[in-house]
Amino acid sequence: MSIIKTGKVPRVRRSPEAARENILAAAERLLVAQGPQALKLADVAAEAGIANASVLHHFGSIDEVQTALMERMVADLVARILAVSEVGAEPSPAGAQTLFDAFEAPGVARLAAWLEMTGEAKRMTMVRGAVQKVVARLSERTLMTPAEAEDLIMASVVLAMGVGLFGRALSTLMGKPAGHTRDLAMALLVKHVAHPSSWRGGD
Template sequence: MSIAKIAAPRRRRRTPDEARREAVASARRLLLAGGPDAMTLSAVAADIGVTHANLIHHFGSAAGLQSALMGSMVADLNQALTTAVARLRTDEGAPLELVNAVFDAFLEGGAGRLAAWIAMSGDLSHLEPVREAVQDLVHAIGEKMGESGHARERIGSAVLFIALTAFGESLIGDPLRNMLDQPENATRSVVASLLPYFVGKAEV
C-alpha cells in the first residue's frame, strides 16, 4: 500500500502589501494559538505558502515580523479607544469601556504576551508602536477633557496605570485572581472605578 504524500500549500503571486498583511494575520493566529514561541518565520511561511527567504525579504527578521504584528495590534487598539475616549465625558459607563478596550487588546488580542516577548528579547525598538499608542491616548483624553498642565500629567498617570494593570492581567491575572478568590472582571472593575480620580476635574 502506498502512502499518499501531503501536498504542500500552493504558492501564488502576491503583491508586497498582500504578502505582509497575510504574514501578519498568520503571525497573530499562531500567537493566539500557541504563544510567542509558535510565531516563527518558518511557521508563518508554511501557513501562508511562501518561503522563509520571502519573509526575510519583507520583514528582515523574526523581530521585524513581531514589530509589524505589534503595530497591527496597536492599530486595532486605537480604533477601539477612539470610541471609548469620545464617551468619557458624557457616559457614566465610559471609564469601564475605556479600560475594557485596553484590557481586551492585551488579553484577547495577544498584545500582552507579545510585548513581554519583545521586552525580554532586549530590543525595545520593536515596542515603538506601543509608545506611539499610549502617547496618542494621553493626547486624546486631554483634548476630550479640555485639560492641560498638571491635569495632563494626571492623565499620563492614568494611562500608565491602565496599561501596566492590563499587561499584568494578561500575564498572571487568572492565577492571581484565583489565589485571592476574586471574580473574572475584578481587575477591570477596580481600574475603572479609580479612573475618574485621575481624569476628573477635581485635583487629587
C-alpha cells in the same frame, strides 16, 4: 513513487500586500497563542501556509517580520486607545470601559510583555501623539486642568495595563470571578475622579 497521487496543489499567488498581510496575521496568531518565542521562521511560514522562502521574499528576514508585527500591533492598540476620546465628554465609566476594553483585547498583554522584554519600549514613543490628543480632549471638554487630565490618563493606563496583564491570573489566584480584578480597578478609577479633594495627596 506511490500509488497515491499527491495531486499537485495549485499555488496561491497573492499580491505583495496580501502576502505580507497573510504572513503578519499568521505571526500575530502565533504570538497571541504561544508568545514571541514561537515566532520562528518555520512556524510562521507553516501557520501562513506557505514556504519559508516566501516569508523571506517579502520580509528579508525573520527579524523584520517581528518588527513589522510589533509596529502593526502597537498601531492597532493606539487606534483603539484613541477611540476612548471619541466616547463622550465626561471621563466617566464609559470612557474607562473603552480604555479597559482596549487593553484587554486579545494579545495586548503579550504585546506589552514583548515590548518590555525586547528593550524596544522606546517604541512606546509611538503612543505619545495619541496620548496628547486624549489629554487635549479631556481638558477641553471637562473642568480638569491639563495636569489633572494627564494624571487621570496615567492612572488609567497603569490600571488598565495591570488588569490586562495580570487580571485573569489574579482573579483566579484569589478565587474570584473572572472580571473581578477589572471591576475593582474601574472602581478605583471612579473613586479617583469622585474625590478630587485628596487629588494631590500623593506627592
